[in-house]
Amino acid sequence: MELKHVNYGYPGSENLITDFTATVPTGKILSIIGQNGAGKSTLLKLLMGAISPSSGSVEMDGHAISTLSSRQRAAKIALVTQQHQVYDEMTVKEVVKTGRLPFHSLLTTISDEEVRPFLETVNLADAKDRLLTSLSGGQQQRVWLATALAQEPQYLFLDEPTTYLDIRYQHDLMTLIQQLNTERHITIVMVLHDINQALKISDEVWLIKAGQLIQAGLAETVLNEQLLSNAFELPIKIVNIEKYGPYVIQLTS
Numbered sequence: 001m002e003l004k005h006v007n008y009g010y011p012g013s014e015n016l017i018t019d020f021t022a023t024v025p026t027g028k029i030l031s032i033i034g035q036n037g038a039g040k041s042t043l044l045k046l047l048m049g050a051i052s053p054s055s056g057s058v059e060m061d062g063h064a065i066s067t068l069s070s071r072q073r074a075a076k077i078a079l080v081t082q083q084h085q086v087y088d089e090m091t092v093k094e095v096v097k098t099g100r101l102p103f104h105s106l107l108t109t110i111s112d113e114e115v116r117p118f119l120e121t122v123n124l125a126d127a128k129d130r131l132l133t134s135l136s137g138g139q140q141q142r143v144w145l146a147t148a149l150a151q152e153p154q155y156l157f158l159d160e161p162t163t164y165l166d167i168r169y170q171h172d173l174m175t176l177i178q179q180l181n182t183e184r185h186i187t188i189v190m191v192l193h194d195i196n197q198a199l200k201i202s203d204e205v206w207l208i209k210a211g212q213l214i215q216a217g218l219a220e221t222v223l224n225e226q227l228l229s230n231a232f233e234l235p236i237k238i239v240n241i242e243k244y245g246p247y248v249i250q251l252t253s
């Protein structure tokens with residue numbers, strides 16, 4: 001999947017994404033890093049085909065993403081975001097069944113058996129009959145992940161997946177994401193605010209600033225003091241912690 005010379009501005013706004021060219025590494029974990037408002041979520045929307053570039057192209061397997069129907073896109077790409085539709089009256093298993101809709105015409109034809117493996121993957125099989133709203137924030141996040149996995153995607157996009165999660169859930173989620181990548185060969189694209197998490201989990205990083213790519217490449221190469229200080233306009237130092245590796249610290253008091 002790649003972006004070629006992409007420009008994009010929201011209707012009525014100035015251009016936001018500027019001449020953006022980069023390739024999503026197939027089968028790897030990619031993190032997009034940059035300041036609030038830099039355009040990270042907009043890049044995910046462009047990659048998903050949810051919005052179209054004003055110029056340039058977004059391609060998957062050599063074809064413009066815009067040529068695929070929304071059902072075809074949903075069978076290849078799944079997204080987990082913080083902005084959820086309201087499903088007040090739905091049980092956990094019913095929510096996960098919505099992830100199977102690219103393969104069915106009606107929700108009612110999807111059996112409980114069909115969604116069980118996805119609930120098991122996120123350790124929520126026992127909660128299948130509970131109302132979504134009765135679960136904690138961290139559990140609900142896992143329901144959304146199960147729903148995305150039910151799409152059996154080649155690409156899994158996660159927009160700030162660790163927001164609202166405690167450090168235990170964050171750790172469990174990152175472990176699960178790594179498993180999905182290594183065992184199911186799902187290409188992962190994540191927007192992350194925690195640079196240390198990105199450094200630990202990502203194969204590659206896109207570092208962006210004001211809608212432009214500063215640098216794309218291997219995580220440990222891109223996440224260096226100079227480029228991070230430039231992207232965030234803050235003094236940043238990277239220290240080496242024994243038995244852990246590089247750790248990014250921000251030097252303002």
Ligand SMILES: Nc1ncnc2c1ncn2[C@@H]1O[C@H](COP(=O)(O)OP(=O)(O)OP(=O)(O)O)[C@@H](O)[C@H]1O
Pocket residue numbers: 010011013016034035036037038039040041042043
């Ligand atoms: N639907 C929209 N209509 C108009 N402007 C938008 C829309 N969505 C986002 N923007 C604007 O585009 C810019 C980039 O937004 P985007 O959500 O892509 O940034 P981001 O890097 O993901 O930010 P954050 O880290 O805060 O989530 C922001 O200035 C935002 O206000």
